[in-house]
Amino acid sequence: MPRFQGIAADAWAQDKFIILRSTTSTENSGLFDHILPVFQDKTGIQVRVVAVGTGQTINNAANGDGDVLLVHAKTAEEKFVAAGHGVKRFDVMYNDFIIVGPENDPADVKGSTDSVEALTKIAKAEAPFASRGDDSGTHKVEMALWFAAGIDATAASGKWYRETGSGMGATLNMGTAMGAYVLTDRATWINFGNKGNHVIGVEGDARMFNQYGITLVNPVKHPHIKADLGQQFVDWVISAEGQATIADYKINGQQLFYPNAKASN
Numbered sequence: 001m002p003r004f005q006g007i008a009a010d011a012w013a014q015d016k017f018i019i020l021r022s023t024t025s026t027e028n029s030g031l032f033d034h035i036l037p038v039f040q041d042k043t044g045i046q047v048r049v050v051a052v053g054t055g056q057t058i059n060n061a062a063n064g065d066g067d068v069l070l071v072h073a074k075t076a077e078e079k080f081v082a083a084g085h086g087v088k089r090f091d092v093m094y095n096d097f098i099i100v101g102p103e104n105d106p107a108d109v110k111g112s113t114d115s116v117e118a119l120t121k122i123a124k125a126e127a128p129f130a131s132r133g134d135d136s137g138t139h140k141v142e143m144a145l146w147f148a149a150g151i152d153a154t155a156a157s158g159k160w161y162r163e164t165g166s167g168m169g170a171t172l173n174m175g176t177a178m179g180a181y182v183l184t185d186r187a188t189w190i191n192f193g194n195k196g197n198h199v200i201g202v203e204g205d206a207r208m209f210n211q212y213g214i215t216l217v218n219p220v221k222h223p224h225i226k227a228d229l230g231q232q233f234v235d236w237v238i239s240a241e242g243q244a245t246i247a248d249y250k251i252n253g254q255q256l257f258y259p260n261a262k263a264s265n
Contacts, residue, residue, distance in 0.1 A: 021066035024167030027051035029187035055135030064222030086215035097208035128180035133163025187256035
C-alpha cells in the first residue's frame with residue numbers, strides 16, 4: 001500500500017504543471033528563466049512555456065491549447081476575453097519598443113524620438129528594414145506605425161522591406177546580418193547577444209509603449225484546462241511577490257520590465 005501511494009504521488013507531481021502560452025519577446029528576454037523557478041519553488045507547479053507570436057498564441061489559447069495566456073496586444077486580449085475564451089485579463093508589466101539599426105545609420109534616424117518620422121525616412125531612403133511579419137504583438141505595433149506614416153511597407157516586400165515570419169530573436173539575427181533596421185522590444189534587445197554593429201536609433205516615443213497582460217483560459221469553454229493551477233500562477237504574477245520578482249530581473253544593471261499590475265487592477 002505505501003508503494004502504491006508513492007507511485008500515485010509521483011504521478012500527481014508529474015502532472016502538476018501548466019502550459020503558459022506566451023510570446024517570443026518574453027522568452028527571448030530571459031524573463032521566464034528568472035521568474036518561473038521562484039514560482040515553482042513556492043508552489044511546486046511547473047510552468048511549461050510555449051512561445052510564438054502573439055497572434056498565433058492567442059489563436060492557440062482560444063482553441064484550449066494552454067492554461068494561461070501572457071502576451072502584449074491588449075486590444076486582442078480584451079477581444080479574447082469578450083469572446084469567452086478567457087476569464088479575466090490583468091495588466092502585468094510594461095517596457096517599450098525601440099528601432100535599432102546599423103551604426104552608419106543610412107536613413108539618418110539616430111537620436112529620434114518620433115517613430116513615424118523615422119519610418120518615413122527609412123522608406124524614403126529604401127534602407128533595409130526587417131519585419132517579423134508574423135501577426136505578433138510587435139508586428140501589430142509596427143503595422144500601426146507604418147499606417148500612421150501613411151506608408152504601405154508591404155508593397156516593397158522582398159525589396160528593401162523584408163518579412164522574416166520569425167520570432168524576435170531570429171528577426172534580430174537576420175536584421176543584423178543584412179544591415180537592416182528592426183523594431184524590437186527593449187528587453188529582447190538588451191538580452192540579445194548578436195548585436196553586431198547595430199545600435200538603438202529611435203526610442204522614447206509614447207506610441208511605442210509595450211504593455212503585457214495575463215489571462216486564465218476559460219475552463220467553462222475548455223473543461224480540460226487546469227484552472228486551479230493556472231489561477232495560482234495568475235495570482236502570483238500580479239501579487240506583490242510576483243511583481244517584485246519581475247522588477248528584479250536586470251541585465252548589466254538595466255531593468256527589462258516594469259511591473260504595473262497594482263496600478264491598473
